Amino acid sequence: MKKICKNCKKDFEVRKEDLIFYDQIKVPPPLMCPDCRMQRRISFRNERTLYRRPCDKCGKNGISLYASGTLFPVYCHTCWWGDSWNPTSYGMKYDPARPFMGQFAELKNKVPRVRLLSINSINSEYENNSSENKNCYLIFAAENNEDCLYGRLVQHCKNSMDCAFLYDSELCYECVDTRKSFKCLYGERLQECVDTFFSFDMRNCQNCIFCVNGRNLRYQIYNRSCTKEEFKKKKAEIFKDYASIEKAKEEFNRLRSGALVKYAFATKCVNATGDYMYNCHDGARIFDVSNAKNCSYVADAEDPIDCQDVNNHYFKGERCYNVMGALQDTNCIGIIFSFYCNNVYYSDSCRNCSDCFGCVALNNKKYCILNKEYPKEEYEKIKNEITEEMKRIGIYGEYFPAELSPYPYNDTLAQEYFPMTEKEAKEKGFNWQTETSGTYGKETIKEENMPETAEEVNEEILKEILVCKDCKKNFRITKSELDFYKRMNIPPPRKDFECRHQDRMKKRNPRKLWHRACMCKKTNHPHHLDIECPSGCPNKFETSYRDDRPEMVYCEQCYQQEIS
Ligand SMILES: [Zn+2]
Ligand SMILES: [Zn+2]
Ligand SMILES: [Zn+2]
Ligand SMILES: [Zn+2]
Ligand SMILES: [Zn+2]
Numbered sequence: 010m011k012k013i014c015k016n017c018k019k020d021f022e023v024r025k026e027d028l029i030f031y032d033q034i035k036v037p038p039p040l041m042c043p044d045c046r047m048q049r050r051i052s053f054r055n056e057r058t059l060y061r062r063p064c065d066k067c068g069k070n071g072i073s074l075y076a077s078g079t080l081f082p083v084y085c086h087t088c089w090w091g092d093s094w095n096p097t098s099y100g101m102k103y104d105p106a107r108p109f110m111g112q113f114a115e116l117k118n119k120v121p122r123v124r125l126l127s128i129n130s131i132n133s134e135y136e137n138n139s140s141e142n143k144n145c146y147l148i149f150a151a152e153n154n155e156d157c158l159y160g161r162l163v164q165h166c167k168n169s170m171d172c173a174f175l176y177d178s179e180l181c182y183e184c185v186d187t188r189k190s191f192k193c194l195y196g197e198r199l200q201e202c203v204d205t206f207f208s209f210d211m212r213n214c215q216n217c218i219f220c221v222n223g224r225n226l227r228y229q230i231y232n233r234s235c236t237k238e239e240f241k242k243k244k245a246e247i248f249k250d251y252a253s254i255e256k257a258k259e260e261f262n263r264l265r266s267g268a269l270v271k272y273a274f275a276t277k278c279v280n281a282t283g284d285y286m287y288n289c290h291d292g293a294r295i296f297d298v299s300n301a302k303n304c305s306y307v308a309d310a311e312d313p314i315d316c317q318d319v320n321n322h323y324f325k326g327e328r329c330y331n332v333m334g335a336l337q338d339t340n341c342i343g344i345i346f347s348f349y350c351n352n353v354y355y356s357d358s359c360r361n362c363s364d365c366f367g368c369v370a371l372n373n374k375k376y377c378i379l380n381k382e383y384p385k386e387e388y389e390k391i392k393n394e395i396t397e398e399m400k401r402i403g404i405y406g407e408y409f410p411a412e413l414s415p416y417p418y419n420d421t422l423a424q425e426y427f428p429m430t431e432k433e434a435k436e437k438g439f440n441w442q443t444e445t446s447g448t449y450g451k452e453t454i455k456e457e458n459m460p461e462t463a464e465e466v467n468e469e470i471l472k473e474i475l476v477c478k479d480c481k482k483n484f485r486i487t488k489s490e491l492d493f494y495k496r497m498n499i500p501p502p503r504k505d506f507e508c509r510h511q512d513r514m515k516k517r518n519p520r521k522l523w524h525r526a527c528m529c530k531k532t533n534h535p536h537h538l539d540i541e542c543p544s545g546c547p548n549k550f551e552t553s554y555r556d557d558r559p560e561m562v563y564c565e566q567c568y569q570q571e572i573s
Contacts, residue, residue: 014042016437024293027305030317034330034342036406039318043294043306044427047520049408050320050333051308051422052439053345056138057149057161057510058420060446064088064124072134073124076442079415080118089123096120096370100381103367109355109395110404113367114413116379117357120369122415126346138321138334146487147506150309150321158490159506161514162297162309170493171502173513174285174297182497185516186274186285194497195261197516198274206244207261209268210572216240218247219260221268222572231264250461251500266559271568272525272552274518282551284518296520308520318408331408343408354392355409366392410438417442426520447505448483452476456503463498466491470501477505518553525552529567536566 010023021042031038039046055074062073065082075083088094099120101112127133128140136142139151148154151163158170166172169181176188184190187199195207202208203215211223218230218240226232228240235243247257275286283295292301296308304313310322316329324337332338334346341347343355350356351363358370365377366388376388383391399405418424418439419431431441454473460466471491474483484505494501502509529537530545537546548564563571 010038012038012040012042014045015040016045017042024305026291026293027317030305030315030330031406034328034340036330036342037400037403040403040407043318044521046306046318046331046408047308047320048423048427049411050318050331051426052411052418053333053409053414053416054138054321054422055416055420056422057147057507058416058442058446059125059135059137062124065121066094071124074126074137075122075124075415076444079122081415082121083124084121085124086127089121094121096368096372097374097377097380097382099369100377101379102381103378103391103395105394105398108402109367109398110410110413112379113355116367116369117413117415120380122358122370144489146489156489158487158493159509161510168493170490171506171509171513173510174517180497182493182499183513185513194499195258197265206247207257207264209261209265210270218243219257219264221264224572248463248498251459251503252461254499268560269568269571270554270560270562272527272550272554272562272564282522284520284522284553294520294522330406333408342406345409364388366395412438412440414440416440425514445482449481451483459503460500463494463500466494466501475501475503475505477508478503479508480505482507519555520553521555522551522553523555525550525554525556525562527564527567528561529563529571531567531571534567534570 011020012023014021019042023038059072060076062077063070064085066084066088069085071085073083101116126138127136130142133142133145135147136145137149139148141153143155145154146158148157148160148163150161153165154163156168157163157166160172162174163172165177166175167179169175169178172181172184174186175181175184178187178190180192181190182194184193184196187196190199190202193199193202193205196205198210199205200212202211205211205214205217208217208220210221214223214226216228217223217226220229220232228235230243247253273284277288278286280291281289281295282293285297286295287299289295289298289301291303292305294306295301298307298310300312301307302314304316306318307313308320310319312325313319313322314327316326319329319332322332322335326335326337327339329338329341332341332344336348338347338350341350341353345357347353348360350359353359353362354366356365356368359368361373362371363375367379368377371377376383376385378391396405418434419442434441452474454475456478470486471488476483482505486501527546527548546564546567550564552562554560554562
């Protein structure tokens with residue numbers, strides 16, 4: 010079934026699998042296309058814009074996701090998790106004469122919210138959507154790390170800095186999509202690699218520089234064998250100073266664009282479209298997801314089952330729809346940050362709840378509507394009334410309206426995946442932040458006076474205010490950061506952490522798919538030897554490589570044939 014997106018006015022396809030799902034959870038088909046739906050959900054996620062503000066209960070200053078001046082109070086962890094306040098005291102009686110969404114907005118603007126989503130971390134005040142970290146600084150969506158700085162999606166890592174999508178690794182710097190690696194710098198798609206630099210798509214490799222598509226390599230430069238001495242010499246040459254590292258980055262970009270790539274960064278996936286997938290079965294448009302079964306339009310998730318339109322969904326969520334931020338939820342629709350909930354609808358920040366509708370920040374509650382408790386029968390009756398009202402005006406099943414996000418659009422994950430200008434965002438009903446945090450023009454050291462080598466740097470740099478060469482924002486270097494540069498023998502960066510993060514995110518493919526054909530023209534691949542295909546491999550696929558990308562994009566079979 011074809012529909013026209015209410016938001017971007019483009020056509021989109023509602024698949025027959027989608028219709029079965031909508032039927033099962035009793036919602037009408039969506040009004041917006043998958044991209045606009047994803048954009049809406051992640052506009053409710055501020056992952057990395059932090060502000061300093063006091064707790065509205067105890068007055069203690071701290072770091073928060075919310076700038077001062079929110080309509081709702083923001084509490085520090087101690088106050089929020091403590092029992093000195095009761096979210097049901099904000100309960101409102103549903104008024105059938107007024108639209109439900111307006112009443113929910115009213116409640117949302119009264120109930121306190123926690124200042125940061127950070128759980129059980131030690132000495133890691135500047136983190137968000139994170140847990141179990143120790144001595145970490147400015148890391149986001151990160152768990153179980155020690156001594157890690159400036160990262161997004163960093164899990165089970167130690168002593169690593171400026172990485173994104175880094176797992177089970179140590180002493181890595183500027184690595185993206187890397188697993189189980191040690192002492193790797195400037196790498197992408199490394200797995201089980203050691204001492205590997207400026208390399209792409211490598212598995213079980215050691216001591217490699219400027220290599221691509223490597224498997225089980227030892228001592229190689231440009232995918233050719235070298236002696237230990239040659240390796241040492243090349244490494245010293247590259248890491249000699251700032252300028253030669255910059256040159257090596259350019260050289261790496263050139264090499265990378267000539268690499269062979271598989272249509273999707275996918276392992277053990279069956280009947281699934283998307284990218285960055287592991288062990289996903291039966292679904293469409295799955296990005297950065299592992300172990301999904303029968304899920305579609307999903308991003309940043311682990312182990313979801315029978316879910317659609319969910320983001321940041323972890324611990325085996327089941328049958329959820331339109332959810333952003335969940336741990337082990339089942340049968341939930343229209344949810345923001347909800348943990349261990351069942352049958353919860355259109356709610357925000359609830360934990361351990363079941364059968365709730367339109368609630369905010371409840372813990373361990375049942376049969377609540379707008380934070381007010383009811384006997385079971387009455388709950389069901391009012392819930393049906395609200396559902397009918399929402400269906401009548403055509404919003405049941407849809408996510409929250411844009412203006413209900415407590416964050417400015419440019420502070421959210423949506424700006425990262427669906428960038429918009431202030432004008433565009435406002436036209437679409439999103440909030441916008443015009444004041445920037447941070448300062449400009451206060452630098453005490455100009456770019457041309459920055460140290461060229463790691464040896465030149467000493468603790469004096471900790472006193473300096475630096476300036477980002479891209480956005481001109483001022484930034485500083487921390488002590489643990491300096492120690493890392495010294496240890497790894499690299500000069501300090503000339504961009505602030507946000508611009509460095511943006512550069513890394515640009516290395517990853519977009520969350521979009523194009524229909525393309527395998528580019529393989531080899532004449533020795535059994536699966537297209539004797540079929541009638543003089544122009545090469547006949548396989549077609551959905552890929553996140555647009556057709557103007559420089560890489561050679563192969564189907565699974567051809568890629569395996571060439572690289573294994
Ligand atoms: Zn759209
Ligand atoms: Zn407090
Ligand atoms: Zn910058
Ligand atoms: Zn092929
Ligand atoms: Zn082939």
